Amino acid sequence: MARALVTGNYAAGHALAVAGEANRDARGCAGGAYPITPQSEIIEYLRGFDFTKGRIVAVESEHSAMGVCIGTSLAGARSFTASSSNGLAYMTENVFAAGYYRLPIVLIAVNRTLGPPWNIWVDQGDSLALRDAAWLQFYTDSHQDLVDTILLSFRVSEDPRILLPSIVAEDGFVTSHTQMVVDLPEQALVDKYLPHCSVPHRLNPQHPTTVGGLTWPKETEHHRIEIQQAMDRVPEVLAEAVNEFEKVFGRRPHGALAADHTEDAEIVLVACNTMARTARHVVEDRREKGQKIGMIKSKMFRPFPRKAMADAIGSAKKVAVLDRNHSPGSGGIFWQEIMASLHGKPDVMVQDYLVGLGGGDVTPKIIDEIVDDISGREQAVEPLWKEVAA
Amino acid sequence: MTTAEVHAECACHDAILRPGNTNCAGCGMSIGLQWLDQALDGKKPILCIPACCGIVTAGAFPTSAYGVPVAATTFASAPAVASGVTSVAEMNGEDTLTICWTGDGGTYDIGIATLSAAAERNEDMIYICYDNEIYGNTGGQRSSATPEGVATSTTPRGKREVKKDMMAIMAGHRIPYAASLSIAHRDDFMRKIRIAKETKGFRFLLMLSPCPTGWKSEAEESVDLIRHAVECGLFPVYEVYDGVRYRINVEPSFKPMGEYLEKQRRYTKIAADLAALQSYVDRQWHTLHGLEKAFPADL
Numbered sequence A: 001m002a003r004a005l006v007t008g009n010y011a012a013g014h015a016l017a018v019a020g021e022a023n024r025d026a027r028g029c030a031g032g033a034y035p036i037t038p039q040s041e042i043i044e045y046l047r048g049f050d051f052t053k054g055r056i057v058a059v060e061s062e063h064s065a066m067g068v069c070i071g072t073s074l075a076g077a078r079s080f081t082a083s084s085s086n087g088l089a090y091m092t093e094n095v096f097a098a099g100y101y102r103l104p105i106v107l108i109a110v111n112r113t114l115g116p117p118w119n120i121w122v123d124q125g126d127s128l129a130l131r132d133a134a135w136l137q138f139y140t141d142s143h144q145d146l147v148d149t150i151l152l153s154f155r156v157s158e159d160p161r162i163l164l165p166s167i168v169a170e171d172g173f174v175t176s177h178t179q180m181v182v183d184l185p186e187q188a189l190v191d192k193y194l195p196h197c198s199v200p201h202r203l204n205p206q207h208p209t210t211v212g213g214l215t216w217p218k219e220t221e222h223h224r225i226e227i228q229q230a231m232d233r234v235p236e237v238l239a240e241a242v243n244e245f246e247k248v249f250g251r252r253p254h255g256a257l258a259a260d261h262t263e264d265a266e267i268v269l270v271a272c273n274t275m276a277r278t279a280r281h282v283v284e285d286r287r288e289k290g291q292k293i294g295m296i297k298s299k300m301f302r303p304f305p306r307k308a309m310a311d312a313i314g315s316a317k318k319v320a321v322l323d324r325n326h327s328p329g330s331g332g333i334f335w336q337e338i339m340a341s342l343h344g345k346p347d348v349m350v351q352d353y354l355v356g357l358g359g360g361d362v363t364p365k366i367i368d369e370i371v372d373d374i375s376g377r378e379q380a381v382e383p384l385w386k387e388v389a390a
Numbered sequence B: 001m002t003t004a005e006v007h008a009e010c011a012c013h014d015a016i017l018r019p020g021n022t023n024c025a026g027c028g029m030s031i032g033l034q035w036l037d038q039a040l041d042g043k044k045p046i047l048c049i050p051a052c053c054g055i056v057t058a059g060a061f062p063t064s065a066y067g068v069p070v071a072a073t074t075f076a077s078a079p080a081v082a083s084g085v086t087s088v089a090e091m092n093g094e095d096t097l098t099i100c101w102t103g104d105g106g107t108y109d110i111g112i113a114t115l116s117a118a119a120e121r122n123e124d125m126i127y128i129c130y131d132n133e134i135y136g137n138t139g140g141q142r143s144s145a146t147p148e149g150v151a152t153s154t155t156p157r158g159k160r161e162v163k164k165d166m167m168a169i170m171a172g173h174r175i176p177y178a179a180s181l182s183i184a185h186r187d188d189f190m191r192k193i194r195i196a197k198e199t200k201g202f203r204f205l206l207m208l209s210p211c212p213t214g215w216k217s218e219a220e221e222s223v224d225l226i227r228h229a230v231e232c233g234l235f236p237v238y239e240v241y242d243g244v245r246y247r248i249n250v251e252p253s254f255k256p257m258g259e260y261l262e263k264q265r266r267y268t269k270i271a272a273d274l275a276a277l278q279s280y281v282d283r284q285w286h287t288l289h290g291l292e293k294a295f296p297a298d299l
Helices: A008-021 A040-048 A062-074 A085-100 A143-157 A187-193 A217-249 A273-288 A306-313 A333-341 A364-376 B003-009 B028-040 B078-091 B104-109 B112-120 B166-171 B186-198 B219-231 B258-262 B270-294
Strands: A002-007 A029-033 A054-058 A078-083 A106-111 A136-139 A166-171 A179-184 A257-260 A267-271 A293-298 A300-302 A318-323 A349-355 A384-386 B046-049 B070-072 B098-103 B125-131 B177-181 B202-208 B237-241 B245-250
Touching: A002 A008, A008 A029, A008 A040, A008 A078, A008 A106, A008 A143, A008 A166, A008 A179, A008 A187, A029 A040, A029 A062, A029 B078, A040 A054, A040 A078, A054 B078, A062 A078, A062 A085, A062 B070, A062 B078, A062 B112, A078 A085, A085 A106, A085 A217, A106 A143, A136 A143, A143 A166, A143 A179, A143 A187, A143 A217, A166 A273, A187 A217, A217 A300, A257 A306, A267 A273, A267 A306, A267 A364, A273 A293, A273 A364, A293 A306, A306 A333, A318 A333, A318 A364, A333 A349, A349 A364, A364 A384, B028 B125, B028 B186, B028 B202, B028 B219, B046 B078, B070 B078, B078 B098, B078 B112, B078 B125, B098 B104, B104 B112, B104 B125, B112 B125, B112 B166, B112 B202, B166 B177, B166 B202, B166 B237, B177 B186, B186 B202, B186 B237, B219 B258, B245 B270, B258 B270
Parallel strands: A029 A054, A029 A078, A078 A106, A106 A166, A136 A166, A267 A293, A267 A318, A318 A349, A349 A384, B046 B070, B046 B098, B098 B125, B125 B202, B177 B202
Antiparallel strands: A002 A179, A136 A300, A257 A293, B177 B237, B237 B245
16 A cells, blocks of 8 residues: 555545556546536546546536546446536536446546535535436545545446446545545555446447437336336445455445444434544544444435434434535435434434535534534424534 | 347348338438448448437337447537547547437537537547438427528527528538538538548538428428529538638539428528528628638649
8 A cells, every 4th residue: 555645636536547547458447527626636637647548538518528428438448537516517417317327437526515606615515416316426534535435436336236327525625625644555456456347238339229219118117126226236235345345455444334332322423524524523522521422424325325324323312414515495415314214213303404514614613512402402493504604 | 020030131230220210201311321321331330319300210219220339318418428439449449430410409509519629629530410400309499500581489480590600610620521411412422421431530521401390391302402402502512621621512503592492381481581591692602612712622
């Protein structure tokens, strides 16, 4: 392992590049690239990387960046790109197309607030708006988690039991532009970890097919059912990918979620991305003071691990969900999913906290206040706005 | 009957366009796709077809009237997807011919940014627009390829704006080859496909494609209508090399347009339409003759 002090975007660019390079003895790697703050350093890294067999096409829009990925994946290459915020919104039509085509593309979403009004800071609303596309979604809490999850996502997405694309999300600026010491995986190990990419339905002149043509309702319904069945297989395939990762790299990344101190917890916090790291400090602090509190880092959002989430919440009676996103007219998006996960546990009180929207800094003090609120709360109310912006 | 038996019985099973397709009678695509196949002389392309009549042509899953691989792309994305396909073929050392087959909506309107970008990158592909001058697949609405005066479902009183000059726009990208295709001039059509096949980089071909459904014309008159359009100067048949060397392939006789308009019930105010279109034709040929004289392909 090469340990290095790098930014999140550098780490993501490196992980994509070595994953792409690992397919050099098969059909190579490729993708489209279009800049947007705060992900631009990722596509700059890829455009500068000297691939043995690869091409990153500098296109005119995010819509075409995903269009190129669809073409390269349909031609059998390992395919990837990155975007943020309104770039993801502009890309959306082809994001849906890639999922419905069953193409194992990996997209790095550097989370940024959707505009207008324009705001470049972190908010998970951009990638969560793509939750109904047939994509896996992972939310990462650190530079290392980001690198490891990118490699996991190629392995899971390209698995013949899955064949669905993956979004790997990191926090804009908080992760993308800060530096941490990261184990940057070496090429030889990535070569060992990632099998060659095989797209069984790739365009093949020897076996001509029309991919994505017209279907009747019955075939369309089956297509959607097959996607759901593939989603249902993800937990098992992900667990295998994590085990194999540990064998090859000697480190064990988190799977669908990571639970800390939940076994005897009365209160459980649920958070994703870097908020989860901050929450972990608060929970450790409270534990030392004797409070029975635990936390869950929610990493895999699609498929949402409803059973694993309910199991991890266990016997806790109160759950505080931290949502750095907002679905107007409803509330936090993770909250909705956790409520659905707990339909068999009507006695659990789940309170949603909308926090850090538009990139407000979610400090330990803010999370402490949330813990105080949930500790004294007898009844859940509508999602609470927890303003943090200075 | 098994697939193998069908193939044995039907000698054209690997043709680009096979029998059983859903094209309307008199559709320009039926001729265009067959001539494309014949001119390619055994070279089988990969097609990228966006949302347009051209993908409906295939029929419904699990059958397809296309005998070559097809990516059915989103509306604006055919040249982006084709860029991906051709990139992977090239880096794997494969001699794959990638062709975008698109309508005028996907070319002149929603897909123009994608098209422009692929042309600017000089991606190795042939882009063919079958231009029927309307959104045919959605019921005949105006596009920016619709000529002035034409009544469509969204211009019931006739379109007020002139047709966009797509050949000039593509020539402005300085691509290796841009040419217009007439289904009434077979030798010229076939020659241009062969040139496009042998040229590297981005090649743009524009085919005026009769649409009896949208043009409200008779199916058996489709080829004659295109001959009329060429002869009266409405559809110039020419080619541009590297965006700067021009050759007019069919010098029109500039016969009156009346007969062309009268054979199509999409022209509802013939007298006014004639005046508008004559002005369009005059300006178009003034420019084109000037360009050919100043920048001839033969020098």
